Amino acid sequence: MVRREWRRSRSGINVPTDHLSVYERTDLKHTRWQAVMATAGAVFALLALIGSAAALVYTAKAWDAQKTLNEQQIALNTVTQERQRRVYSSRVALWATVGTDFSSIRPAGIDINVQNRSPVPLRRMRLLVPLESGRVAEARIEDLPPCSGRTMRIAPPAGERFASTSEQWLGYAAVALEFEETGRFWRLGEKGLTQLDSESPPNTAHLQRTVPAELSVTDCGEGA
Incomplete structure (x- = not known):
């Protein structure tokens, strides 16, 4: 059994394609070709859309990676700059212990190093x-040369007492030292x-203090 192809003619009647005129056959051929080209165009457009979506995803991932890299570089630069700022101040040390012994020239108080x-x-x-009164007492100290140390006994002002701290038998941690080096101010x-x-x-x-004793120190240089 032979399968015949039918199409609607210009007069609106469905006729087999083998009864079409040469002009109608040519028209049908071009119509089919246009349909094929339209389908191919739609396929190419879909492929282009998929390619664009893939490129967009790749671009977004690349942007995120670059953003992460920039953030890491900023953090590294910040750490480097902070280390550079502390290259000298990080080499300063302070500790204090409670001094209970006393004499006429050495009051009971805190030994500072x-x-x-x-x-x-x-x-x-x-x-x-x-x-203890809530105030803060201070004592000015002479400039400290490089690669040197200083120790002294300090005592509270008359009628005052130092504030108590936890575990102060290990050391008096409430003492702070403020100083300036190369134009920068620090608090330790x-x-x-x-x-x-x-x-x-x-x-x-103002704190009372004894005449400081000068010390020399080793391992002198810039901090890491």
Whole structure:
């Protein structure tokens, strides 16, 4: 059994294709070709859309990767800059112990030890200690040369007492040291080393202190 093809003629009648005129056969051929080309165009458009979506996904991933890389570089630069700022101040050490012994020239109080293991001098130095009254007492200290240390006994102002701290038999952690090096101001205390915008205002309460003893220190140089 032979399968025949039918199409609607210009007169609106379905006729077999083998009864079409040469003109109608040519028209049918072009119509089929146009349908094939339209289908191919739709396929190519779909492939282009898929390609564009894939390119968009790749671009988004590349952007995220670049963003992560930039953030990591910024963090690394921040750490490097912070390390560079602390290259000298990180070489300063402070510790304090309770001194119970006393004499007519050496009051009971706190023994302070300061070390400057950096190659630059420390200037505008002052010790800050909280009092039981809530005030903070201070004592100015002379500039400390590079690669040197200093120790002294401090006592509260007359009629005052130092504020109590937990486990102070291990050391008196409430003492803070403020100083300046190469134009930067720092505070070294219980919470570690902190950079200051400028020298903090002076306190009205003043500590008593003995004449400091000068010490030499080893392992002197820039911090890591």
